[in-house]
C-alpha cells in the first residue's frame with residue numbers, strides 16, 4: 001500500500017503481514033532499533049493530539065529514525081496563507097513519510113495527491129482515523145487470539161467519532177461480527193457508514209441505552225462525545241455525559257468482555273473501571289505504538305515517487321462545510337468509491 005488515508009484501502013493480506021511484523025516487534029524490539037536509521041518522518045498536526053502524535057514519534061524513534069514537524073500550525077507558513085498542497089510538497093522533499101492530522105475532512109486524501117512520499121492519515125475531522133483502527137485491531141487480535149466471531153458495541157459519538165467509522169470499515173474484512181450501535185439519536189452513525197454496513201452485509205442494531213445490549217457484548221468500544229465538532233454548542237450540552245461506564249454497570253457484562261477506548265476519555269469511563277481486568281484501553285494505546293512501528297517500517301523505506309499532475313478544481317461544490325475542498329479551492333474533483341454523488345475527499349454529498 002502506498003498511502004494510508006482510508007482504512008477501506010486496506011486488504012486482508014496487507015493487514016496479516018502488518019500484524020505479523022507487529023508481533024515480531026513486540027516480541028523482539030531489540031531487533032528493530034536500527035531498522036529506520038537515517039529515515040525521517042514529517043509529523044504535521046493541524047489539530048491537537050497527544051496519543052497519536054506521541055505514538056508516531058515514539059514509534060519512529062524506536063526504529064532509529066528521526067521526526068520533524070509541528071503540532072501548532074500557527075507557528076508555520078500556513079499562518080502566512082500557504083496552501084496545503086505547498087506545505088505537503090515541501091515537507092515531502094525533506095521526509096520519507098508524512099503524517100497529517102487536520103480538522104478538515106479529506107485533508108489526507110488531498111495531501112496524498114501532492115506528496116512524493118507515503119502519506120498517513122492521523123485523523124481528518126470527523127471522517128476517518130485509520131491508524132487508530134490498526135491499534136484497535138491489534139488489541140482485539142491479541143486479546144481474543146484473532147478477529148471475528150464476536151459482538152461489538154460501539155458506544156457514544158457515532159456521528160463525529162472518526163475512530164468508529166474506520167473500525168467499522170476495517171471489520172468488514174472479518175467474519176461473524178455483529179454490531180450494536182449505541183448512541184443518542186443526535187449522534188447516530190452517518191448515513192454513508194450505515195450504507196457501507198448494509199452494502200458489506202454487516203449485521204447491526206441501533207439502540208439508545210447501553211444496558212439494553214451490554215450483556216451480549218464481547219467487546220465494548222466507548223468513545224468521547226467530540227465537543228470540538230459541534231457547530232451548535234447547545235446541541236453538545238444536550239448529549240454531554242450521556243453514557244458513563246461504571247463498575248456497577250460492568251457487573252451486567254460478560255466476565256471476558258473487553259472494554260476499549262481510543263482515548264482521551266471525558267468522563268464516559270469512570271476511573272474505578274481502570275482496575276477491572278476487562279479494561280484494556282491503556283494496553284490499546286501501547287499497541288498503537290507497536291503497530292505504527294510496523295507501518296513505518298514499511299512506509300519509511302518506500303521509494304520516492306513524483307506525484308502525478310492533477311487537473312484544476314472547481315467542478316463541484318461539496319455540501320460539507322468542513323470538507324477540505326471548501327478551503328483548498330484548487331483541488332481537483334474526486335468522486336468517492338461509495339458512489340458518484342459523493343465527494344471523493346469527505347464522502348458527503350456533492351451539489352453540481
Ligand code: NCD
Pocket residue numbers: 051052123129132162163223224226262263264
Ligand atoms: C481519537 C481521535 O483523535 O479521534 N483519539 C486518538 O487519536 N486516540 C478519539 C478522540 O479524540 O476522542
